[in-house]
Amino acid sequence: MNTVRAYIDHHATKSPDSVFLITPADENSDTEELTFAGLKESVDFIGQRLSAMGVDPQAKVAFLLNNGQWATRIFLGVMANRRVIVPINAVAGETQMQHVLNHCDADIVFVAPEFKSMLSDLIDKSERKIEMIEVDEKEGPKWPADEKDSVSGNVVPTEQDEALLLYTSGSTGLPKGAILSQLAVISGGRNVVLGHDLTSADRALCVLPVYHINGAMVTVSAPLVSGSSVVMPARFSVKLYWLWIAEYRCTWSSIVPTIIKYLLDRAEAEDFDFGNEELLEQFRFARSASAPLPAIVLKQWEETFYTPMIETLGLTETAGTVSSNPMPPDIRKPGSVGKAVGNEIEVGDENGELLPADTVGELLIRGDNVLTEYYKNTEATNGAFIKGWFRTGDLGVKDEGGYLAITGRLKELIIRGGENIAPREIDDVLYKHEAILEAAAFGLEDENYGQEVYACVALRDGHNCTEDELMNFCQSGVGKVKMPKKIYFFDELPKGPSGKILRLKLPDLIKNI
Secondary structure, eight states, X not given: OOXXXXXXXXXXXXXXTSEEEEEOOBTTBOOEEEXXXXXXXXXXXXXXXXXXXXXXXXXXXXXXXXXXXHHHHHHHHHHHTTOEEEEOOTTSOHHHHHHHHHHSOOSEEEEOGGGHHHHHHHHHTSSSOOEEEEEETTTEEOOOXXXXXXXXXXXXXXXXXXXXXXXXXXXXXXXXXXXXXXXXXXXXXXXXXXXXXXXXXXXXXEOSOTTSHIIIXXXXXXXXXXXXXXXXXXXXOTTTHHXXXXXXXXXXXXXXXXXXXXXXXXXXXXXXXXXXXXXXXXXXXXXXXXXXOOHHHHHHHHHHHOSOEEEEEEEGGGTEEEEEOOOTTSOOOTTOOBEEOSSEEEEEOTTSOBOOTTOOEEEEEESTTSOSEETTOHXXXXXXXXXXXXXXXXXXXXXXXXXXXXXXXXXXXXXXXXXXXXXXXXXXXXXXXXXXXXXXXEEXXXXXXXXXXXXXXXXXXXXXXXXXXXXXXXXXXXXXXXXXXXXXXXSSOOBOTTSOBOGGGHHHHTTTO
């Protein structure tokens, strides 16, 4: 039973009335619940509509939606009917969204009303015809009227079929599309279940976007595998986080260091008596992923909220979770991302030879959760594997007990608040400005976000521009999340013998400014 369809059918038969998804009430709608029987009915209908529209098996189908009932139904419904779902990051910036739209080959995009105008502009610039299907959060998709005759039954996937195409930042400017199979999607969820001892009695609070691997695998796939439930508001709210946990009796939640810091900053304003609060007694743990969690912040969390914080490691290319600290009462090590769970993790040298314990090298991963390939990128796919292992690009060390720690990165990724940002993404945008001669982005440690984005530039002779002008230029290209916090101006940037800008020297260059 290693497909999305198999798990939906299984739970709909075994426990049809059990709740799978809850969307909390907001100013526009009441609380909604979706049972496993309701999920199956919705998924079956989505499959019939896709077939009626002539969408072939294994075709790509994209969505640009906020979290909620229909984002979840479409996310699972497309995969369950042997098509490939392509989540689009709504805050990625025009350049990246245009690339994803052109590259993924999806001819259909499900879109929320608030994103319709933006998507329309992107489609106008697209290289092929793309159909938009608007999705009302209450009523669902506005299916086209000129459908072919509906077909009976649905297309059932196999575990090796492609299921998810998710774009992730790499060492080059434009994101790469990671293809994950049905087996990988299920394995990614199963790794979370194994790592956190989840049962059908658990209930997750999902405040991370489903277009990100963490939200998709940790708090959608894992509840599907375990037959449990998930509470999914449209977006994170620091004011409502603990209220949601109390009201909907959530037992766990997956968050990132930035959110952890926000919650700590607001702790004194909460009405709950943490540690003695009956309304929170069922909440048994929170988990941190997507960015390094400082040991001092972990300590502050547990001393403030009296709830274990479980550090984990996950990647887009591995369908999320690959390692986790054990659940209490087993030993958790602050600063460690825990032990391998559901897959193998070793430390290797540049030739893929495995290294002994306590030796720094590149983290290598092998398991059913690993991506099939980078979509339409044979070079990147070949470079990502060595001797059957997936190369993470992370430098790390494993001790005798199997606990892993990240010590650095082979790739030049910046991880800001759980978002992977390739410096080249910002470089490419800056170079499009007519005043820029040289440009290089880089990351520096940041208390709130783990890392923050900065950039250095040199201007062309006879040209001028301000920092604000470049900031606005960057925001239009890569979005607000990835734009630099500050841009520094120099006559020229440090370069090596080949003329390549020495990015690693830039932090020292700005120290005395």
